[in-house]
Amino acid sequence: MKFLKFLLVGIFFGIVLVKSEAVSWYRIFEMFKFQSFHMYGIIGSAVVLGAISVWAIKKFSVKSIEGKEINLPPKDKSFTRYILGGTIFGLGWALAGACPGPMYILLGAGFFSMLIVIAAATLGTFAYGLLRNKLPH
Amino acid sequence: MVFLIYFGKTFGMSSNLRTFCSIGGAGKYSDFFKFDWKAQRWNLTVVLGAIIGGFIAVNFLSDGSAINLNPQTISDLKELGFENAGASILPGEIYDWSNALSLKGLAILIAAGFLVGFGTRYAGGCTSGHAITGLSNLQLPSLIAVIGFFVGGLIMTHFLLPLIF
Numbered sequence: 001m002k003f004l005k006f007l008l009v010g011i012f013f014g015i016v017l018v019k020s021e022a023v024s025w026y027r028i029f030e031m032f033k034f035q036s037f038h039m040y041g042i043i044g045s046a047v048v049l050g051a052i053s054v055w056a057i058k059k060f061s062v063k064s065i066e067g068k069e070i071n072l073p074p075k076d077k078s079f080t081r082y083i084l085g086g087t088i089f090g091l092g093w094a095l096a097g098a099c100p101g102p103m104y105i106l107l108g109a110g111f112f113s114m115l116i117v118i119a120a121a122t123l124g125t126f127a128y129g130l131l132r133n134k135l136p137h
Numbered sequence: 138m139v140f141l142i143y144f145g146k147t148f149g150m151s152s153n154l155r156t157f158c159s160i161g162g163a164g165k166y167s168d169f170f171k172f173d174w175k176a177q178r179w180n181l182t183v184v185l186g187a188i189i190g191g192f193i194a195v196n197f198l199s200d201g202s203a204i205n206l207n208p209q210t211i212s213d214l215k216e217l218g219f220e221n222a223g224a225s226i227l228p229g230e231i232y233d234w235s236n237a238l239s240l241k242g243l244a245i246l247i248a249a250g251f252l253v254g255f256g257t258r259y260a261g262g263c264t265s266g267h268a269i270t271g272l273s274n275l276q277l278p279s280l281i282a283v284i285g286f287f288v289g290g291l292i293m294t295h296f297l298l299p300l301i302f
Contacts, residue, residue: 003178003179003182006141006179006180006182006183006186007182007183007185007186007189008186009141009183009186010182010183010184010185010186010187010188010189010190011186011187011189011190011193012186012190013183013186013187013190014186014187014188014189014190014191014192014193014194015190015191015193015194015198016190017187017190017191018190018191018194018195018198018199018226019194019198019199021204021226023191023226024204024223024226024227025226025227025228025231025232026204026206026210026214026222026223026226026228027204027206028290029210029214029294029298030206030207030210031290032287032290032291032293032294032295033209033210033213033294033295035206035207035209035210035213036206036207036210043264043268043269046269046273047268047269047272047273049273050269050270050272050273050274051272051273051274051275053273054273054274054275072147072270072274073147074274074276075261075262075267075271075276075278075279076261076278077277077278078278079281081259081260081261082260082261082278082279082281082282082285083281083282083284083285083288084259084260084285085255085256085257085258085259085260085261085282085285086256086260086267086281086282086283086284086285086286086288086289087256087285087286087288087289087292088252088255088256088259088260088285088289089252089253089255089256089257089259089260089263089282089285089286089289090256090285090286090287090288090289090290090291090292090293091252091256091289091290091292091293091297092248092249092250092251092252092253092254092255092256092289093253093264093286093289093290093293094289094290094291094293094294094298095245095248095249095252095293095297095298095301096246096249096250096253097227097228097231098253099150099151099253099257099263099264099265100150100151100153100154100253100254100257100263100264100265101150101187101263101264101265104150104184104187104188104191105187105188105190105191105194106191106226106227107188107191108187108188108189108190108191108192108195109191109192109194109195109226110192110195111226111227111232112234113232113233113234113237113246114232116237116243116246116247116250117246117247117249117250117253118250119250120246120247120248120249120250120251120254121154121250121251121253121254121257122154122157122158122161122254123250123251123254124154124250124251124252124253124254124255124256124258125151125154125155125157125158125254125255125257125258126158126163126166126170126254127251127254127255128169128254128255128258128259129155129158129163129166129167129169129170129258130166130167132167132169135259
């Protein structure tokens with residue numbers, strides 16, 4: 001039962017992203033062409049809602065469901081890794097039209113060729129793990 | 138994401154790819170994959186949920202209507218050779234098996250996936266971890282990463298896609 005809530009979050013996430021069309025390759029293309037506000041609206045409203053929530057959690061020291069202190073780990077300070085990694089990710093995102101969340105949702109939606117993308121993404125992560133010490137961060 | 142924070146976790150889908158590597162025994166090759174993947178089972182459960190959510194949304198909550206794209210987008214795609222843009226969630230030109238298994242199609246899917254997997258770990262997060270969780274938490278690194286996402290995405294959409302298709 002401990003996992004049920006995570007399963008429900010995943011189901012909710014999947015349904016919302018399909019219904020909002022954020023899983024669509026076409027919507028990603030349209031976003032990078034700046035031809036629609038659609039994706040910016042989705043990401044923007046998620047960020048605004050998220051920012052307000054994070055602010056409120058910190059302000060009122062809200063405890064998690066397990067009664068623990070909530071800590072959002074700050075990201076490591078750096079520039080190189082974020083700009084280079086981000087750019088590499090962006091190239092793949094615009095080509096596949098799917099990032100690491102929608103890949104699974106689309107698989108569930110019946111696009112089984114997405115398995116190739118997921119396998120390749122796992123391989124990409126593996127390659128990063130091997131090269132990590134040689135890359136500038 | 139708010140739910141996950143409340144549950145004492147952080148929202149980040151791409152971490153699962155690293156978990157897959159660990160499960161597959163990648164710890165033998167790099168310390169990066171030597172961690173207790175069982176502690177990540179909650180996130181794998183989110184993945185399972187996302188698959189189920191995708192199934193439910195498409196099979197029970199959709200009427201099959203087309204995506205209401207900008208007409209300019211549709212005509213731009215037509216020039217690239219994409220017919221019926223928006224009629225389905227994904228373009229058959231990339232994801233139909235007949236194309237996905239052609240040499241070119243397979244290369245596209247593998248290259249795209251590899252870039253996503255490599256880039257997301259290098260940048261330390263993806264759309265969920267950086268653009269949504271990171272920006273919500275007002276993290277400068279996440280803003281840099283999101284700028285990177287756009288640099289890459291714009292290069293692909295405006296310069297590379299026309300060369301590929």
